[in-house]
Amino acid sequence: MKKRLIQNVRLAPANAITSPFLLLHLKTKAFLVHKLSESTNPILTNLLHTLTVKLGLVSDTFTVNLLINSYVKLREVNTARKVFGEMCQPNVVSWTSVISGFNDMGQPQTALSMFQKMHEDRSVPPNEYTFASVFKACSSLAESRIGKCIHARFEISRLRSNTVVSSSLVDMYGKCNDVETARRVFDSMIGYGRNVVSWTSMITAYAQSGRGHEAIELFRSFNASTTLDRPNQFMLASVISACSSLGRLKWGEVAHGLVTRGGYESNNVVATSLLDMYAKCGSLSCAEKVFLSIRCHSVITYTSMIMAKAKHGLGEAAIKLFDEMVGKRIKPNYVTLLGVLHACSHSGLVNEGLEFLNSMAEKHGVIPDPRHYTCVVDMLGRCGRVDEAYDLAKTIQVGAEQGALLWGALLSAGRLHGRVEIVCEASKRLIQSDQQVTSAYIALSNAYAVAGGWEDSESLRLEMKRSGNVKERACSWIESKGSVYVFHAGDLSCDESGEIERFLKDLEKRMKERGHRGSSMITSSSVFVDVDEEAKEAMVNLHCERLALAYGLIYLPAGSTVRIMNNLRMCRDCHEAFKLISEIVQREIVVRDVNRFHCFKNGSCTCRDFW
DNA sequence: CTAGGGTTAG
Numbered sequence: 001m002k003k004r005l006i007q008n009v010r011l012a013p014a015n016a017i018t019s020p021f022l023l024l025h026l027k028t029k030a031f032l033v034h035k036l037s038e039s040t041n042p043i044l045t046n047l048l049h050t051l052t053v054k055l056g057l058v059s060d061t062f063t064v065n066l067l068i069n070s071y072v073k074l075r076e077v078n079t080a081r082k083v084f085g086e087m088c089q090p091n092v093v094s095w096t097s098v099i100s101g102f103n104d105m106g107q108p109q110t111a112l113s114m115f116q117k118m119h120e121d122r123s124v125p126p127n128e129y130t131f132a133s134v135f136k137a138c139s140s141l142a143e144s145r146i147g148k149c150i151h152a153r154f155e156i157s158r159l160r161s162n163t164v165v166s167s168s169l170v171d172m173y174g175k176c177n178d179v180e181t182a183r184r185v186f187d188s189m190i191g192y193g194r195n196v197v198s199w200t201s202m203i204t205a206y207a208q209s210g211r212g213h214e215a216i217e218l219f220r221s222f223n224a225s226t227t228l229d230r231p232n233q234f235m236l237a238s239v240i241s242a243c244s245s246l247g248r249l250k251w252g253e254v255a256h257g258l259v260t261r262g263g264y265e266s267n268n269v270v271a272t273s274l275l276d277m278y279a280k281c282g283s284l285s286c287a288e289k290v291f292l293s294i295r296c297h298s299v300i301t302y303t304s305m306i307m308a309k310a311k312h313g314l315g316e317a318a319i320k321l322f323d324e325m326v327g328k329r330i331k332p333n334y335v336t337l338l339g340v341l342h343a344c345s346h347s348g349l350v351n352e353g354l355e356f357l358n359s360m361a362e363k364h365g366v367i368p369d370p371r372h373y374t375c376v377v378d379m380l381g382r383c384g385r386v387d388e389a390y391d392l393a394k395t396i397q398v399g400a401e402q403g404a405l406l407w408g409a410l411l412s413a414g415r416l417h418g419r420v421e422i423v424c425e426a427s428k429r430l431i432q433s434d435q436q437v438t439s440a441y442i443a444l445s446n447a448y449a450v451a452g453g454w455e456d457s458e459s460l461r462l463e464m465k466r467s468g469n470v471k472e473r474a475c476s477w478i479e480s481k482g483s484v485y486v487f488h489a490g491d492l493s494c495d496e497s498g499e500i501e502r503f504l505k506d507l508e509k510r511m512k513e514r515g516h517r518g519s520s521m522i523t524s525s526s527v528f529v530d531v532d533e534e535a536k537e538a539m540v541n542l543h544c545e546r547l548a549l550a551y552g553l554i555y556l557p558a559g560s561t562v563r564i565m566n567n568l569r570m571c572r573d574c575h576e577a578f579k580l581i582s583e584i585v586q587r588e589i590v591v592r593d594v595n596r597f598h599c600f601k602n603g604s605c606t607c608r609d610f611w
Numbered sequence: 612c613t614a615g616g617g618t619t620a621g
Contacts, residue, residue: 033612065613093614100615129615136616164616171617197617204617234618241619269619276620304620335621342621371621 028055029063036066045070049083061089068094072101092124100133108137112146125157128165135168144176163189167198174205196228200235207242215242216251233264240273249281268294272304279308299330306339315347326364337366338375345379353379370402374409381413386422389413403433511580 032051039045049067057063064087071080077098084090084098095118102111115134118126126134131154138147151169159165166189173182182205189198199222206215219239222228231239236259243252256274264270271294278287291305302325309318322340326332332340337360344353357376361367373396380389393410407429414422 030612037613062613069613096614127614132615162615167616169616195616200617232617237618267618272619300620302620307620333620338621375621 029057029060032057033063033066036063036070039070040073042074042076045074058086059088061087061091061094065091065093065097068097068101072097072104075105077101077105077107090124092127092130095124095126096130096133099130099137103133103136103140106140108140111137112141112143115150128159128162131157131159132165132168135165135172139168139172139175142176144173144178147172147176161188161192163193163195163198166192167195167201170198170201170205174201174208177209179205179209179211196232196235199228200232200238203235203242204238207238207245210245212242212246215239216246230262231258232262233267233270236262236264237267237270237273240270240277244273244277244280247281249278249283252277252281265293266295268296268298268301272301275301275304275308279304279311284308284312284314297325297328297330299325299333299336302330303333303336303339306336306343310339310343310346313346315343315349315352318343318347319349319352332364332366334366334369334372337364337368338371341372341375341379345375345382348383350379350383350385370396370398370406374402374406377406378409378413381409382416384417386410386413386417386419390422390425400433404430407433507581507584510584514580514584 028051032048032055035044036048039048045067048070052058052063052067064083068080068083071077071083080101081098084094087094095114099111099114099118102108102114112134115126115130115137118124118130131150134150135147138144138150154165166185169185170182170189173179173185182202186194186198186202199218203215203218203222206212206218216239219231219235219242222231222235236255240252240255240259243249243255252274255277259265259270259274271290275287275290278284278290287305287308291301291308294301302321306318306321306325309315309321319340322332322336325336337356340356341353344350344356353376357368357372360372373392377389377393380386380392389410393406396406398406407426411423411426411430414420414426
């Protein structure tokens with residue numbers, strides 16, 4: 001039956017020679033096909049659509065596929081789907097075009113349900129192209145469960161893996177935070193070859209799961225191989241962001257050199273990642289230089305620079321930049337507003353921050369979500385308006401993951417201002433959120449201990465052990481002349497601790513003499529109440545950044561730059577404290593504020609190697 | 612003469 005159909009189609013040109021009408025028809029069809037494949041104009045495409053109907057070509061799968069793709073390119077995916085729905089013989093190209101159309105429109109969920117329909121239909125089996133598109137949809141949704149099922153379906157489909165399908169799988173597993181599986185797929189690709197895209201997917205998988213060292217390592221092997229291409233803008237952007245999360249300015253500068261050599265400086269994505277890298281590695285002036293070199297600004301370039309200034313405690317400058325951006329009619333999004341709130345929070349502009357929160361929906365069309373509220377709770381908490389912070393936190397409806405961040409912010413506020421009842425409440429909520437927040441157990445246990453509730457403290461510790469909540473060692477690190485020294489919290493118990501404590505106490509005294517007041521995390525000495533050894537260690541955890549700072553200041557040569565990288569939650573007090581410390585010890589201090597959740601895991605050396 | 616993969620700000 002099918003065979004005869006194909007034969008009939010093949011016969012058509014032979015008939016055409018004898019029929020002038022058919023000949024005209026074929027010529028028109030060739031014209032239509034040509035125009036459809038190059039149309040970037042909605043009016044033209046609509047016209048060609050009408051022509052398709054008039055010529056009776058709606059039953060011609062090939063022509064209608066082109067029509068679908070034309071609508072997909074014009075981002076009119078719903079029209080594309082409508083045309084697709086009216087087809088009598090959709091083939092695998094028709095299905096794949098619609099699926100990838102939904103991907104392009106940021107509707108991966110719909111792409112997946114189209115694939116499901118295709119599967120239920122059973123008339124057209126998917127091919128490699130279809131699978132690659134579907135894996136991309138799973139990647140955007142970070143849907144590892146569905147992704148694995150479809151991967152299995154691909155494996156039993158007797159289709160052969162190729163570079164593109166496997167690259168999309170590497171990307172998918174990477175985005176689903178299953179780096180090991182991503183690596184297994186990547187390693188399995190040896191048989192049919194890997195290209196720049198496959199390598200980029202794997203490097204990105206490492207970079208985005210806090211495994212920057214492995215990302216850089218892989219980038220090195222890519223460059224070492226003589227048979228492969230040079231890195232392109234995609235790979236460089238990813239590598240630069242790996243340098244940012246590692247805080248390695250030196251490596252970031254090398255990557256910048258590669259950007260220049262490759263001529264990718266004018267690429268906005270690359271420039272934005274460079275800007276962010278310089279800001280996170282402590283060099284705001286270089287970040288600013290990159291920002292000024294950008295010709296065509298977008299909401300993303302502005303947001304990055306606002307965030308950069310926010311991190312460096314330049315709240316007013318960040319707000320000024322925000323106003324400049326709005327003045328240029330660039331519409332802020334929710335990230336931009338997060339940056340602005342962040343700026344207010346880190347510069348003590350509390351009333352301005354509250355004003356932004358209350359007016360952002362009306363003025364900028366961005367409805368505050370839990371992340372914005374968390375930022376404001378954090379801001380109120382830092383400056384001591386803990387009760388307001390608590391009242392605000394209570395009113396917010398959040399899911400478990402967001403809840404952990406929200407109550408985590410309140411927990412540090414309670415801890416910073418010695419509010420035991422807030423610490424208790426926040427810790428309880430954190431533990432309820434069930435997000436593996438060990439710090440909540442420790443804080444709550446300490447709070448009970450401080451309040452004298454020893455039995456509660458003890459039972460909580462047992463609960464921790466029972467639930468397998470293993471404590472991760474906090475760490476901080478400093479960089480000097482390209483070497484990185486890592487300090488783990490436990491190291492304070494080593495022989496030098498006496499000298500460190502004396503140094504910090506002396507520093508605090510001298511800062512008081514110079515009129516510095518306030519309780520920045522750097523100078524405030526830890527309060528050890530009479531708790532057991534384990535609790536003491538937990539408290540020391542909070543202060544490993546002080547340890548790193550002290551080591552850096554005492555043992556690095558005068559005049560050198562002390563680059564501190566940790567997960568300090570900077571506030572205006574901290575910035576002022578650093579300025580003062582800088583003057584007192586006559587070292588340039590560069591602080592970098594890394595993402596709290598990007599823990600430095602593969603330290604190249606520890607405290608002991610430093611000596 | 613139709614279709615597929617990678618990157619950035621929180």
